[in-house]
Each structure stands twice: as C-alpha cells, then as structure tokens.
C-alpha cells in the first residue's frame with residue numbers, strides 16, 4: 204500500500220535557525236503515528252511544516268513531504284488551501300485556538316464546510332448534525348446552537364475534532380490535543396480520536412510529551428529529541444524493546460496510577476544553537492561512551508519496523 208504521507212530527509216527551520224534535522228517517517232491510510240518528546244524538541248515545528256501554512260514561519264531547508272505520492276513543495280498556494288481543510292484536518296492543544304468564541308458552533312461548522320464545498324447552509328447544517336451523531340454526541344442539536352463558552356473545555360475539544368473531521372480528511376494532525384484537559388476527559392478525547400480511525404479510516408499524527416497518551420493511541424511511534432527522531436518504529440518495538448536511553452527515560456516519566464512519583468529526566472536538552480558535535484543526549488545519558496561525544500548517528504535499523512540512533516545502549 205502506498206504511503207499516505209511520507210517525509211524524506213526533512214530539515215526545518217525558522218529564518219536562519221535550524222530546528223528539525225534529517226527526519227524520515229511515513230504513515231499509511233488509517234494508521235496512527237505518535238510523536239513524543241519533551242517540550243522544545245521540534246514536534247510542533249514538524250506538524251506546522253506538514254500543514255504548509257506560510258504564516259507559521261517554518262521553512263523546509265532540505266528534504267520533501269509527499270502526500271499520496273505528490274510532493275507538497277510542488278503545490279500552488281491555492282492547491283495548498285484546498286488540501287489543508289479537505290485532505291488534512293488539524294486540532295490543537297487548546298480548543299480556543301480553533302474555535303471562535305463569538306460564533307455559535309453551527310456557524311463554525313457551516314463556514315468550514317462552505318469554504319471547501321459548494322453546499323447551501325441547510326445541507327451544510329445537516330452534514331454537521333450527521334457528523335456529531337456519527338461521533339456519538341449527546342444532544343447534537345443543542346451543541347450546534349451553543350456558543351463555545353456554554354460548553355466545557357472537554358466538549359469544546361470534542362467539537363473542534365468534529366469540525367476538523369466534517370470534510371472527512373484523510374489525515375488528522377493533533378498537536379497535544381489532550382494536554383489542557385482533565386485526566387478523565389483526556390481518556391474520552393483519546394477514545395474519540397481512535398473511533399475516528401475506525402469509523403472513517405483516518406490516519407492520525409498525534410503529538411504529545413506524554414508517553415502514556417502515545418502508547419495508548421499509536422500504531423507506530425517516533426521519539427524526538429532536540430530536533431531529531433532518535434527512535435522510530437512499530438509501537439511494541441519502541442515500548443517493549445527500546446534501544447535509545449531517551450525512550451527509556453520517557454517511559455520512566457509516565458505518571459504512575461499507584462501514586463508513585465514518576466522518575467524525571469535529569470538535565471536539559473541541548474540548545475539548538477549549540478555547536479553540534481556528538482549525540483545530543485550525551486550529556487544526560489548513563490550509557491554515554493567516548494564515541495557518543497564525538498559523533499551523532501542517524502537512525503539505523505535494529506529489527507523489522509524498528510530504527511534507533513543509539514549504538515551504545517542496546518536494549519537499554
């Protein structure tokens with residue numbers, strides 16, 4: 204099966220500062236890719252590049268992104284606009300950044316639909332209602348008649364997901380969609396996104412700094428550290444047979460249900476301006492050898508559907 208989205212040797216930056224380096228990944232229809240890493244590791248920068256919104260300021264300094272085999276670099280700005288709403292849906296951490304506080308939910312649905320499809324308001328309303336019903340919303344009519352401030356934060360995020368899905372995009376990009384929500388609502392939003400995949404065969408890229416969220420949702424995982432993917436592969440390989448000490452550290456940092464404090468990761472990630480030499484994790488790594496301080500490895504294959512950049516911590 205051809206990849207729905209594929210990034211090849213992607214390097215991204217803002218102005219002269221290079222942030223994301225040598226990134227390769229792919230995702231098929233209906234697949235969920237989780238991207239996990241500490242704050243500042245370049246996760247949102249990567250999603251912004253896929254969104255192709257010039258106002259984000261992200262530029263592709265090297266490499267390509269292919270969607271259904273088509274290079275996004277070759278699209279005109281008009282094609283990019285069509286592509287964004289109808290082929291790729293986006294949800295953010297804070298539903299407030301995707302919902303307009305001054306407009307009823309139904310208006311926001313209808314505007315989204317009309318910006319991509321030639322439908323009258325009545326048909327667009329019906330399509331909105333059908334989407335909410337399909338996504339198991341209680342009282343869908345009441346929700347459509349509400350303003351965002353009349354709904355809870357969790358409900359607003361569910362609505363933002365429904366609006367992103369109304370045109371049935373092939374790919375949903377979700378940047379920390381549960382981080383601003385209470386734990387119980389988090390679980391509900393995660394279940395909802397997984398239902399989207401089952402109902403519409405939507406591929407999803409979910410970003411989180413929380414390995415717990417990623418391990419629940421993803422089919423495959425990319426672990427990002429200081430702008431690079433340091434471990435990548437099928438979920439169980441990355442979680443149960445991880446090769447990179449940073450992956451291990453992230454797994455150790457998952458909040459525990461038994462109330463025990465998670466083990467934090469000591470030290471801080473390198474700054475992007477640091478003169479790069481050696482592995483970016485070297486200063487924080489218990490397995491760091493002499494070579495690690497001198498050389499930064501790219502991903503290499505350790506098993507079927509499993510890549511790592513650490514040579515030293517075999518199965519750390």
Ligand SMILES: Nc1ncnc2c1ncn2[C@@H]1O[C@H](COP(=O)(O)OP(=O)(O)O)[C@@H](O)[C@H]1O
Nearest residue numbers: 217222241242243244245246247248249260475
């Ligand atoms: N608009 C911007 N201009 C310049 N640098 C930015 C901009 N946005 C983010 N950065 C820098 O890019 C790096 C990665 O940020 P980001 O992709 O937001 O990380 P994450 O989503 O993993 O927390 C950070 O060092 C941040 O300061």
Ligand SMILES: [Mg+2]
Nearest residue numbers: 246247248378
């Ligand atoms: Mg981010």
